[in-house]
Amino acid sequence: MxxxxxxxxxxxxxxxxxxxxxxGESRFRAKQIREWLNRGADIDGMTNxxxxxxxxxxxxxxANPVRVxxxxxxxxxxxxxxxxxxxxxxxxxxxxxxxxxxxxxxxxTQVGCRMGCAFCASTLDGRVRDLTAxxxxxxxxxxxxxxxxxxxxxxxxxxxxxxxxxxxDNYDNVVRxxxxxxxxxxxxxSLRNVSLSTCGLVPRMYDFANEGLPVTLSLSLHAPxxxxxxxxxxxxxAYPYGEVLQACxxxxxxxxxxxIFEYALIRNLNSDVKHAEELARRLRGLQCHVNLIPLNxxxxxxxxxxxxxxxxxFLKRLELKNISATVRREMGADIEGACGQLRRRVLADRDRPxxx
Ligand code: SAH
Numbered sequence: 387m388x389x390x391x392x393x394x395x396x397x398x399x400x401x402x403x404x405x406x407x408x409x410g411e412s413r414f415r416a417k418q419i420r421e422w423l424n425r426g427a428d429i430d431g432m433t434n435x436x437x438x439x440x441x442x443x444x445x446x447x448x449a450n451p452v453r454v455x456x457x458x459x460x461x462x463x464x465x466x467x468x469x470x471x472x473x474x475x476x477x478x479x480x481x482x483x484x485x486x487x488x489x490x491x492x493x494x495t496q497v498g499c500r501m502g503c504a505f506c507a508s509t510l511d512g513r514v515r516d517l518t519a520x521x522x523x524x525x526x527x528x529x530x531x532x533x534x535x536x537x538x539x540x541x542x543x544x545x546x547x548x549x550x551x552x553x554x555d556n557y558d559n560v561v562r563x564x565x566x567x568x569x570x571x572x573x574x575x576s577l578r579n580v581s582l583s584t585c586g587l588v589p590r591m592y593d594f595a596n597e598g599l600p601v602t603l604s605l606s607l608h609a610p611x612x613x614x615x616x617x618x619x620x621x622x623x624a625y626p627y628g629e630v631l632q633a634c635x636x637x638x639x640x641x642x643x644x645x646i647f648e649y650a651l652i653r654n655l656n657s658d659v660k661h662a663e664e665l666a667r668r669l670r671g672l673q674c675h676v677n678l679i680p681l682n683x684x685x686x687x688x689x690x691x692x693x694x695x696x697x698x699x700f701l702k703r704l705e706l707k708n709i710s711a712t713v714r715r716e717m718g719a720d721i722e723g724a725c726g727q728l729r730r731r732v733l734a735d736r737d738r739p740x741x742x
Contacts, residue, residue, distance in 0.1 A: 395520025
């Protein structure tokens, strides 16, 4: 792997140490470099540094280890899917969703994923590697630069860790990223505007509750009980349903923030009103909200969404039982918005004979 330093992954103290000790430059230079990093600039673009200094910097460091290769705009809404390249040639993807209150970016935390959920495209080829904190932050900086080029008033306001990978399976880098993105001299994004989605790695959920980070926790539940959950999520074999909910209760108690449950509705599996009844019973008394997601069909898996009427009936039943719930608005349906789909298609196209 690339061994140049990822400047974006350094906090204020580490960047200052690097600039003053390794480069022998003044602290003021560290401040200038930080300003460029926040704007997503590369080293060549740091025009208030001298050319020799830029050359020295380039020999040992990269500014942003993430580059936008291509953007794919939805014709249905203002969603844009981004394909990024990493320094080692790996590809990852992200989505920018434009809402009236600002732009939301979906970021990845690993190349691929090893959790094995049956409906998810990210996990089909397993985990390739973890992303560094600088690479997770790099997605935000690169996306900012990309959307600003379209409209200078735009910037990423909200972040969801819902791209490829399991954030709590790359715990240290993810926590470092959260502190970096929140830093006053960095992108200064409030952690109240950040959501982290996990498939439910229970011990790490307890650790995360103790970090003192006011991040919204989303839990990928997708079932009303363990029998069904184990059919689609291997992680359910390691951590039983009751323990996952207990870890969620702990998160609510520690952080004072409600937990969001994600529930992908899958035809003939978890989408009957009796499942809604059972789910409501399990969640009673928990400060939460349920996000219903009609499954994004993944053709490799032969799983599909239920009818629109079934989705409505499921929602109605939860509401009747006083569980706060919404159906997630489908965005970017035409641009392979679901996790891992774009990267897979690009990799498949690359491998096809006759392609460069
Ligand atoms: N590993 C984390 C975050 C990544 S996925 C997690 O499991 O939560 C973000 C969300 O998209 C998860 O809730 C995941 O279960 C869901 N998801 C993945 N593939 C999907 C599909 N084909 N249709 C609907 N939701 C899907």
